[in-house]
Ligand SMILES: Cc1cc2nc3c(=O)[nH]c(=O)nc-3n(C[C@H](O)[C@H](O)[C@H](O)COP(=O)(O)OP(=O)(O)OC[C@H]3O[C@@H](n4cnc5c(N)ncnc54)[C@H](O)[C@@H]3O)c2cc1C
């Protein structure tokens with residue numbers, strides 16, 4: 001049996017859906033005892049959901065500093081201290097942009113082995129799988145020594161209802177407040193829209209979209225699909241889309257259940273970022289486009305006709321099942 | 328002022344990776360400087376050129392052949408370089424962090440350490456954080472803007488589509504560069520000639536005095552991930568195509 005601490009990311013008093021996937025990943029092994037770890041102010045609001053999705057215990061972490069959101073070092077210090085306090089064998093979180101940062105800080109403080117972006121975890125043996133060489137190979141890795149710090153790739157483990165006791169304990173962590181690093185501000189850009197890294201449906205545009213203005217047709221389709229909008233590097237480099245939207249080798253790695261690539265040729269580097277999507281749809285007007293050789297469904301046509309048609313068809317069908325994007 | 332830039336020797340991102348059993352793969356493919364590390368190096372060069380007169384030192388942990396990546400870094404403009412020479416291609420991150428820390432500490436006292444946000448081969452996403460703890464410095468990773476004024480570093484780090492954290496750190500600190508930070512320069516032929524005269528100090532791993540490594544994360548095997556084959560291709564009238572697509576997505580793939 002292992003005791004697993006699951007890092008719970010919450011926003012506005014609500015547990016992020018991907019965090020429920022982390023609980024399910026920890027629960028895979030029936031023997032595991034699962035501790036949901038979260039900072040004090042979220043615990044009360046989230047406890048119902050956490051119990052329902054498999055938390056044996058809920059640990060509300062408090063620190064001397066009341067608001068630690070600007071201090072990632074302090075957050076990581078408190079979580080590293082919780083490993084000792086609760087004798088945790090592992091800490092599991094979601095390998096999104098925020099989780100990744102925190103998990104790497106915890107592992108470094110604890111001098112512990114860390115594997116981010118895990119696609120498979122076997123607790124009894126300590127064997128995990130993750131991508132190496134940008135999606136071209138899957139590496140099988142064994143963790144030696146404890147505690148293990150693990151981040152799962154978002155959307156790989158579906159959440160599962162598994163009601164548990166879920167008593168809440170308050171843990172007062174004593175960590176020195178370091179003022180060497182401060183998050184001064186969180187800047188919200190203009191384009192808005194959900195982030196691709198945790199989205200369940202993504203519609204992406206490539207060079208062929210032609211301008212930033214034309215990305216509007218993808219955004220319209222995304223809003224009826226409940227999708228996030230992504231882009232190829234060619235589209236980003238041409239200034240049609242922001243860096244944050246780039247999918248691929250030098251952009252984001254995504255695992256949505258549906259990925260729709262519009263006017264994207266299907267380079268190795270683009271695939272590096274979206275290869276693990278459950279279903280890939282390609283819209284391209286070139287019958288020889290490489291992407292048609294490695295997708296599930298291909299639509300041979302002009303994206304400027306196909307995408308608006310898709311938006312209309314979805315609009316007509318009404319109430320498509322909205323993806324639970326939380327990005 | 329000393330700026331250390333960690334650069335890794337990795338297979339070209341377009342290279343075909345052929346696993347050969349266990350942790351082995353066909354290493355005869357083309358190798359390049361880890362793309363994110365170019366942003367890190369470019370940033371270091373800009374700091375030097377902005378009049379700070381900093382010395383820029385490229386450091387790598389890798390096999391002997393990794394000297395070619397150091398040559399590229401020298402051609403881009405690094406002043407000198409250090410190779411911590413290992414026997415195996417893969418080094419676990421705890422070990423890599425320790426070796427980088429040891430080699431850099433012996434060389435000098437860093438005012439700034441720049442790295443990429445991740446290696447494109449092992450996708451570890453952790454070396455800058457490990458260095459932060461080993462050197463006792465604050466760390467920010469996934470950095471897309473950088474400025475340094477009077478011993479304080481301000482960076483913007485991308486956390487979501489169009490959402491950025493503005494982070495302020497004291498120096499010395501560790502910064503993990505992401506795409507968008509700058510546009511790395513391409514070395515010219517004369518740059519490459521000049522680089523031949525610059526120093527590559529080779530330190531065999533054994534000389535750093537660590538016992539043989541016991542990996543905390545051990546690579547047991549690599550498996551090629553096959554591409555999915557040719558998909559079902561629809562053509563003709565856009566309206567009809569999308570209707571058929573939606574039917575397939577709902578009934579066959581069950582993703583809508
Ligand atoms: C180190 C490195 C890292 C990289 N990282 C990334 C990365 O992270 N992400 C990434 O995407 N790329 C990356 N690339 C770039 C990659 O190699 C490709 O250049 C890029 O993905 C091409 O983008 P694209 O498919 O949008 O453009 P193109 O290759 O130009 O493809 C455009 C496609 O649109 C089709 N088309 C044209 N008009 C229409 C129309 N009206 N309707 C429908 N289809 C149309 C064309 O047939 C073509 O297939 C990287 C490259 C390198 C060297």
Ligand SMILES: Nc1ncnc2c1ncn2[C@@H]1O[C@H](COP(=O)(O)O)[C@@H](O)[C@H]1O
Nearest residue numbers: 333387388442443445446451452453454
């Ligand atoms: N073997 C290495 N030699 C030098 N720098 C490295 C090495 N491995 C990782 N790094 C640096 O650490 C960054 C993050 O790597 P990783 O944690 O492996 O994803 C890279 O972009 C490099 O700057």
